[in-house]
Amino acid sequence: MTDRSDQHxxxxxxxxxxxxxxxxxPLVAAxxxxxxxxxxxxxxxxxxxxxxxxxxxxxxxxxxxWQVMMASEVTVQIKPQGSRSIEADIVKATDILRGTSGxxxxxVFSRDESAKLLEPWLGxxxxxxxxxxxxxxxxxxxxxxxxxxxxLGKTIAETVPGATLDDHRSWTKRLGRxxxxxxxxxxxxxxxxxxxxxxxxxxxxxxAMAGNREIIEVxxxxxxxxxxxxxxFQSHFAILGVRGGLIGGAAAIVVLITIHLTGxxxxxxxxxxxxSELAFPGLQIVGATxxxxxxxxxxxxxxxxxxxxxxxxxxx
Amino acid sequence: MQAFSxxxxxxxxxxxxxxxxxxxxxxxxxxxxxxxxPQSFQFLTGASGTGKTTLLRLIMQALKPTRGMIALFxxxxxxxxxxxxxxLRRRMGIVFQDFRLLDHLTTYENVALPLKVQGREEATYRxxxxxxLSWVGLGxxxxxxxxxLSGGEKQRASIARALVAQPELLLADEPTGNVDPSLAxxxxxxFVEMNRSGTAIxxxxxxxxxxxxxxxxxxxxxxxxRLEVEVNHD
Numbered sequence: 001m002t003d004r005s006d007q008h009x010x011x012x013x014x015x016x017x018x019x020x021x022x023x024x025x026p027l028v029a030a031x032x033x034x035x036x037x038x039x040x041x042x043x044x045x046x047x048x049x050x051x052x053x054x055x056x057x058x059x060x061x062x063x064x065x066w067q068v069m070m071a072s073e074v075t076v077q078i079k080p081q082g083s084r085s086i087e088a089d090i091v092k093a094t095d096i097l098r099g100t101s102g103x104x105x106x107x108v109f110s111r112d113e114s115a116k117l118l119e120p121w122l123g124x125x126x127x128x129x130x131x132x133x134x135x136x137x138x139x140x141x142x143x144x145x146x147x148x149x150x151x152l153g154k155t156i157a158e159t160v161p162g163a164t165l166d167d168h169r170s171w172t173k174r175l176g177r178x179x180x181x182x183x184x185x186x187x188x189x190x191x192x193x194x195x196x197x198x199x200x201x202x203x204x205x206x207x208a209m210a211g212n213r214e215i216i217e218v219x220x221x222x223x224x225x226x227x228x229x230x231x232x233f234q235s236h237f238a239i240l241g242v243r244g245g246l247i248g249g250a251a252a253i254v255v256l257i258t259i260h261l262t263g264x265x266x267x268x269x270x271x272x273x274x275x276s277e278l279a280f281p282g283l284q285i286v287g288a289t290x291x292x293x294x295x296x297x298x299x300x301x302x303x304x305x306x307x308x309x310x311x312x313x314x315x316x
Numbered sequence: 317m318q319a320f321s322x323x324x325x326x327x328x329x330x331x332x333x334x335x336x337x338x339x340x341x342x343x344x345x346x347x348x349x350x351x352x353x354p355q356s357f358q359f360l361t362g363a364s365g366t367g368k369t370t371l372l373r374l375i376m377q378a379l380k381p382t383r384g385m386i387a388l389f390x391x392x393x394x395x396x397x398x399x400x401x402x403x404l405r406r407r408m409g410i411v412f413q414d415f416r417l418l419d420h421l422t423t424y425e426n427v428a429l430p431l432k433v434q435g436r437e438e439a440t441y442r443x444x445x446x447x448x449l450s451w452v453g454l455g456x457x458x459x460x461x462x463x464x465l466s467g468g469e470k471q472r473a474s475i476a477r478a479l480v481a482q483p484e485l486l487l488a489d490e491p492t493g494n495v496d497p498s499l500a501x502x503x504x505x506x507f508v509e510m511n512r513s514g515t516a517i518x519x520x521x522x523x524x525x526x527x528x529x530x531x532x533x534x535x536x537x538x539x540x541x542r543l544e545v546e547v548n549h550d
Contacts, residue, residue, distance in 0.1 A: 029418070029420040221376060222410070222429055222433060
């Protein structure tokens with residue numbers, strides 16, 4: 001008769017079996033095809049949701065980095081004014097800037113450098129020699145103790161006619177708005193992906209309960225109450241959801257960290273960022289992905305619970 | 317198996333003028349009235365299609381009567397809520413004609429199911445279930461799944477599942493319908509032993525020879541949609 005009995009499981013397998021995430025719930029007949037399909041769908045959804053969140057996080061971080069960079073630098077533009085010597089005006093402006101507390105460095109762009117900047121619009125520097133090209137002074141600020149830019153701009157404008165100070169505020173605001181819009185779009189996509197995950201679990205739970213109708217009937221006849229039966233199905237599908245979430249989350253972490261470390265996303269965007277700023281991208285990515293996995297687990301639990309309670313009432 | 321004690325007195329089942337109609341057709345059962353006393357033994361018989369299974373389904377509350385009154389363990393079933401219905405079903409054991417074993421569970425797990433759904437820890441019933449399985453001759457097959465059991469073994473597992481919670485009333489629908497006469501006699505002895513230990517038994521069957529083996533057992537005979545009660549005095 002031994003050939004008709006189940007063999008004893010090896011101890012490692014028995015140990016894994018005792019862990020809730022690996023444990024098959026005995027009262028719900030496992031449909032391997034359906035269960036695997038559900039785990040795959042949830043894993044894919046979690047992967048997409050984590051990628052979306054990772055992209056949003058990356059965009060927000062990059063925008064914030066740019067904003068800091070832009071806020072730490074201002075530009076003084078000096079336009080040629082008739083017979084006035086522009087070189088003398090530059091000297092006056094740089095003297096004022098160097099004498100201002102909170103200014104860490106001043107870099108004057110030469111006429112050739114300025115012409116080079118205009119080259120994409122006006123052509124080679126040699127052909128615009130006769131044009132009155134404005135001159136630029138790049139000013140780096142101490143972000144911890146920046147100068148009063150309004151007062152500085154006023155002083156420069158009064159001392160050097162035709163000189164203006166651009167603090168990039170309008171660009172910073174636009175960048176902030178774009179970053180916010182991207183964040184909203186990403187979070188909307190995240191919500192939709194999570195909603196789709198919930199729907200997948202609802203349909204899988206409903207299908208499984210319809211398929212297990214006879215088991216539910218037998219359980220009722222032998223004295224199981226709705227709460228007990230619901231608990232069996234609920235935990236079965238919640239565990240599948242969490243399992244899919246963990247698989248998708250792990251894959252997303254690997255991909256996000258790989259993308260980040262290989263610099264495919266950051267190439268060109270974070271130019272100028274110091275190594276320390278790029279050194280530990282993993283912790284944030286892992287944290288955000290774990291939030292997604294936790295959300296997927298929560299949604300799996302809620303979706304299966306709601307579906308089970310609704311369906312069981314109809315089947316009873 | 318221990319005899320039950322502290323049994324409540326009074327009828328386990330009472331039908332009064334019960335009628336059942338499926339849809340808008342004629343009644344399947346008409347004016348059915350009878351009672352089942354504690355520790356009694358009765359057969360429910362009648363030709364095929366006379367409503368034996370329907371009557372059992374009325375008792376197990378899988379169907380609601382179109383008219384009349386059904387009381388189980390002294391409670392009018394029309395007044396029952398879900399919790400009350402679950403509590404009553406826990407006082408009954410049911411042997412289905414088609415066994416209704418859960419294919420993905422082992423014999424042991426199937427038999428232990430009524431205790432498990434009551435929330436009991438396995439440690440508190442493991443010995444009990446193992447003993448019962450040995451008693452019905454399935455001790456060596458407790459880890460086997462229904463797919464590898466013979467018809468008779470499945471029937472015994474089904475009977476063991478119905479008995480494991482020591483019900484006050486056992487309903488069995490054609491429990492010997494799928495087995496040979498020798499096994500049928502053995503299964504019947506099982507029911508008699510259960511009855512001696514305090515369980516009221518209602519067996520639905522059309523096997524006259526089976527009924528003749530139990531002296532004094534009442535016969536609830538279904539014919540022409542109505543029920544008549546006879547007593548076998550042999």
